[in-house]
Amino acid sequence: MLRPSLAEGLIVAFSGGVDSAFLLWAAEQTRRSCGGRLLAVTAVSASLAQVEKEDARLFAETLGVEHIFEESAEFSNQEYLKNDGNRCFHCKTELFRLSRTFGQHRGFKWIAYGYNASDRRDFRPGHAAAVENNVLSPLNDANLTKDDIRALMRANNLNLADKPASPCLSSRLMTGVQITPQKLKDVEEVEKLLRSGGLRAFRVRLHENGDSRFLRLEVAPDEFSLATEMRDELVKLGRGLGYRWVTLDLAGYQTGGGNL
DSSP: OHHHHHHTOEEEEOOSSHHHHHHHHHHHHHHHHHOOOEEEEEEESTTSOHHHHHHHHHHHHHHTOOEEEEEOOGGGOHHHHTTOTTHHHHHHHHHHHHHHHHHHHHTOOEEEOOOOGGGGGSOOHHHHHHHHTTOBOHHHHTTOOHHHHHHHHHHTTOTTTTOOOOOOGGGGBOTTSOOOHHHHHHHHHHHHHHHHTTOOSEEEEEEEETTEEEEEEEEOGGGHHHHHHTHHHHHHHHHHTTOSEEEEETTOOOTTGGGO
16 A cells, blocks of 8 residues: 555654554655655644654654644634544544645645554544545554554664553543643643653543533553652642642543543
């Protein structure tokens, strides 16, 4: 799938996460052996954490792949901001729109993204947007699971192989909590503090209940002690940002925790 797509020009929608990083690497290996044209596009908005932007920049730079950051406009879409079960559909629709527009200007015919075989088990409204926009998913076509992808990245000494899953900041807001740039900035600040304390697997979930707002920290159970050692700093930061409580979820870190 990659070889004919590269011949006509391929854009990889590159978030800086594991799946799109491996896809970009595989596309670059194919381009080097078979020729073609390749471009990595990273959509930038308030939902992209600075650490993810930097990971994307460094990885593409290491590969030597042409890479651009393009401002996306999902925050002008009220359907996205209301944060219901179709948020990812609206986000991916905007990602593919801007990629398509840029590709038309530069003569790139195809767009690919990092959907893979493991994603088939999850509710993925963003994939519906990919299908509607004729976006390729080569990792899924090759039946590669998330574990396969990490193993292949390790085998090829790629530096994001063990990076934890890294969906956008909007996924941290509980379903139905209206998205605003300030809320996403708050989440990013608290996650930055957790990261500085040595934690690797975590999420900061933002809840609203009437006038009460609080932050629920999902942390891998083997990192609970690190989180509790930071209790005073976390409470001070959370309350300083205007949240009534900063809580530690004893169920631990789990994907999809924004939909509970």
